[in-house]
Amino acid sequence: MQGFFTSETFARAVEFFSFQYSFTVYALLASILVGAVCAVVGAFLVLRGMSLLGDAVGHATLPGVCAAFVIVGAKEMGALMIGALVSAFIAALLVGAISDKPRTRPDAAIGIILSVFFGIGILMLSYIQNSPTAAQAGLDSFLFGNAAAVSREQLYLLAGVSVVLISGVAIFFRYLAVATFDPVFARSIGIPTRVVHYGLLGALSLAVVVSVQAVGVVLVAAMLIIPPSSALFLTKRLPGVLLIGALLGVLSGALGAFASYLWEGVATGPAMVLCAGFFFGVALLFGPRGMFKDRGGRRVRLAD
């Protein structure tokens, strides 16, 4: 990247918005959907203090992808997705199983599952890459994501999963809200908190699995954590957190896809995360519950 913004960059911007290539449209739509679905599921993770579980689940998709590839022997997207889903869900369950036991720590449990599953994934990935079957090309795009590689079928899958998850959150909104903010009360009025918990783990695994093709396993956690966390600086109410978080996720996704098209070598995942981080910074500084308001409030109180 010689000049940050050259005439070539401008030409690429025009090219992007003319939508003459279907893959740019797919990339844009995929990134938008990823931003929305991750933010909606992530909001509940953040509020339940389970943010980094998303990181572990994201990393844990890699061994599933590789195992599916070894079993099927080709880059069959459906199989890879199912493999990723299975290993992601197992990882989420294992974190819970380890955290329960004495002489373990919940944070260490996340770290153990994250690193060991990722280690297994790296081991299998390198094994596949060293093996003579060369059909594995592009398997490592799962690491940092490549929205431009999203196919029409994957886009449909992503759209379907997003619709299911978001409407699921809308339908079970009361359950989720009560079980998140006051689990004891939720149990007393007969909400099956266990079912809600495992449902959330399932939703998390699904959201992560459909997102990794676009953002990559390493950074999918950011799209789960950062948009809802930014929304928490803007509003106190849960519906607001969900809506604003989704909006910020969509904006970051779209801008990230655009930026990664403009500048060669910029992977989609990191670009989306930097956009999300930018919005977080703005919300942290200028949000109604952010730092400047904070100071202002204190000053008013002092003046009283």
Added chain:
Amino acid sequence: MYDLLIEPWSWGAWMWRAMLASVLAAIPLAVLGVFLYLRRMSLIADALSHVALLGIVVAFLVTGSMEGPVMLAGAAAVGLVAAISIEALARRPNVRSDAAIGIVFTVLFAAGIILISTSVHDAHIDTQCVLFGNPLAISNRALWMLGGVAPAVVLGVIIFYRWLSVSSFDPILAASIGIPVTLVHYGLMTAVSLTTVASFESVGSILAIALMIVPAATAHLLANRLSTMLMVAVAHAVLSAVLGVYVSIWINASTAGAIVVVGGALYALAFLFAPHGVLGRMIRRRAHRAQTRPESSTPPQQIG
């Protein structure tokens, strides 16, 4: 047996270098990991090892050099910035500490990835190598860095053993008897950053976290005293490193991945078979039940 265990040593110096690099990386990582674990900061290890990547890149962009000390200084500086901003964020009422970790490290990591892929083409920073490491092809520079950092960290821990142990178990007591708790904290953070960078070429940034968390978690299942815990952790790490190098040669796959998988398998063994592990408790519970059953079948005796 001879073919598997002894012969690789005769294939050239790289085997010696790989073993040396892996073991030299594993020991300080395990030692620091124990203190992080006790302080419930295991996931800070995750954050700092990701962030160190940005440190290297920034150091290169500022100085134009890729010398060991420059890389270490850059990583230490960016690691401190990350640790301080995580704490500052977590202090805000609407950000949980795990979300703070997730936000800061993903954004800084994304920035590092983008800088590597756009502005520092000529620095010979190989993303794959920095992320996943490759002790079989370790450079002299990396070996020297490990050779300097590993003894320094171990020596530092021995010298400041009292301060570290007291402030890890009881920070309030530590502060009250005049231990500079904040200084110890940031010293530990700096040591983690330095060790991560030094071990980049052997285990890589993402898998360095495994060597910080998994040995400590295994040791906690097996040991009751801090000194034993440290020794068990180091033994676990060295065993994983040595076996991991062998496994990766046998199956021709990523060494870092193999080291982590071996470490994870050892953890699983301890989790199941340790005196306090899952099976141990199951057996003890059964024995306890068998012991108490005859008593409970007799009618309760009246008192008085």
